[in-house]
Amino acid sequence: MIRIKSLSTFTTAGVLSAIAASLCCITPVVALLAGSSSIAANFSWIEPARPYLIALSIAALLFAWYVKLKPANTNNVDCTCETTKRASFLRSKTFLGIVTVFAILMMAFPLYAKLFYPGLKIPAATVAAGNKQQVKFTIQGMTCEGCEEHINNELSKLGGVCAYKTSYVNRNSLVSFDKSKVDLKTIEAAINKTGYKVKSYDVVNARDD
Numbered sequence: 750m751i752r753i754k755s756l757s758t759f760t761t762a763g764v765l766s767a768i769a770a771s772l773c774c775i776t777p778v779v780a781l782l783a784g785s786s787s788i789a790a791n792f793s794w795i796e797p798a799r800p801y802l803i804a805l806s807i808a809a810l811l812f813a814w815y816v817k818l819k820p821a822n823t824n825n826v827d828c829t830c831e832t833t834k835r836a837s838f839l840r841s842k843t844f845l846g847i848v849t850v851f852a853i854l855m856m857a858f859p860l861y862a863k864l865f866y867p868g869l870k871i872p873a874a875t876v877a878a879g880n881k882q883q884v885k886f887t888i889q890g891m892t893c894e895g896c897e898e899h900i901n902n903e904l905s906k907l908g909g910v911c912a913y914k915t916s917y918v919n920r921n922s923l924v925s926f927d928k929s930k931v932d933l934k935t936i937e938a939a940i941n942k943t944g945y946k947v948k949s950y951d952v953v954n955a956r957d958d
Contacts, residue, residue, distance in 0.1 A: 755812075755813075755816045756813055756816045756817055756840060756845075757839075757840070759809045759810070759812045759813040759816065760809075760810070760813045760845060760848055762805070762806075762809040763805075763806045763807075763809035763810035763813060763848070763849075763852055764806075764848055764851065764852055764855075766802045766803070766805040766806035766809060766852075767802075767803070767806040767851070767852035767853075767855040767856050768855050769795065769802050770795075770798075770799050770802035770803045770806060770855065770856055771799075771855050771856060771858040771859060772792040772795050773792045773793050773794075773795045773796045773799070773892045773893070774858050774859045774862045774892060774893040774895045774896070775792075775855075775858060775862075776790070776791050776792050777790075777862070777895045777896055777898075777899040777943075778862060778865045778866075778895055780899065780943075780944070781865070781866065781899060781902065782865075790890040790896075790943065790944030790945045790946075791944060793890040793891070793892055793896075793944075793945070796892040803856050806852055806856060810848070810849055810852060813845060814845065814849075817842060817845055858895075859892070859893035859894065859895065862893055862894055862895030862898070863894045863895060863897070863898050865895070866895070866898035866899070866901075866902060867902075876911060876927045877927070877929065880927045880928050880929045880930075881911070881925065881926075881927060881928075882925070882926060882927075882928045882952065882954070883923065883924070883925045883926075883952070883953040883954050884923075884924055884926075884933060884936070884950050884951065884952050884953060885921050885922070885923050885924075885950060885951050885953055886921060886922045886923075886924065886936070886937065886940060886947050886949075886950045887920060887921050887947065887948045887949045887950065887951075888900070888915075888920055888921055888922055888940060888945050888946065888947055888948065889920070889945065889946045889947075889948050890944065890945040890946060891915075891917035891920060891945055892917060893917055894917065896917050896945065897915040897916065897917050899943050899945075900915045900922055900940055900943055900945060901913055901915050901922075903939045903940065903942055903943055904922070904924060904936070904939060904940070906939070907926075907931050907935065907936065907939055908930055908931060909926050909927040909928075909929075909930030909931030910924060910925070910926045910927075910931060910936070911925045911926055911927060912924070912925040913925070922940065923953065924936055933950065937950065
């Protein structure tokens with residue numbers, strides 16, 4: 750009976766830790782599907798704890814497999830019968846295998862999160878002389894490529910934006926735009942709409958080309 754409880758406890762702990770480890774990257778995708786950009790950055794504060802949550806998930810699942818594969822104690826016939834009688838799919842190797850694969854997919858979510866975002870293309874547009882401007886926005890809260898794509902998705906909706914390059918590693922977004930059609934405050938508001946916050950911005954150039 751103790752063995753069954755241990756298996757359930759560590760299996761649950763492994764799955765919950767795996768999900769928690771990737772909430773910061775799962776939330777932007779959920780926000781995109783739900784059409785609610787503002788919830789995208791709700792769990793960005795979890796990012797610093799991600800390595801520890803992954804370690805906890807791996808340790809819990811390894812122990813669950815140890816408990817499952819450990820030979821049963823056959824010295825106590827009554828206990829063995831009770832364990833066998835109570836066995837179910839939720840305590841089977843198949844279920845534990847499914848849970849393990851799910852946990853691995855959750856922990857690896859940041860590696861493939863961008864696949865959930867549509868391919869973004871900005872129509873080529875001619876910018877009048879003197880109207881092209883390029884600004885680098887410093888952004889707080891991005892944790893993975895999914896965050897980049899979420900910001901890019903909002904920028905792609907703005908008329909007048911010519912190009913963008915967002916990097917969660919550098920914590921910024923380099924945006925080129927036609928200042929006669931869109932201004933800095935509108936672009937900043939679009940980025941802030943995602944839940945990530947613009948901390949500052951710098952004009953890279955403002956040239957006639």
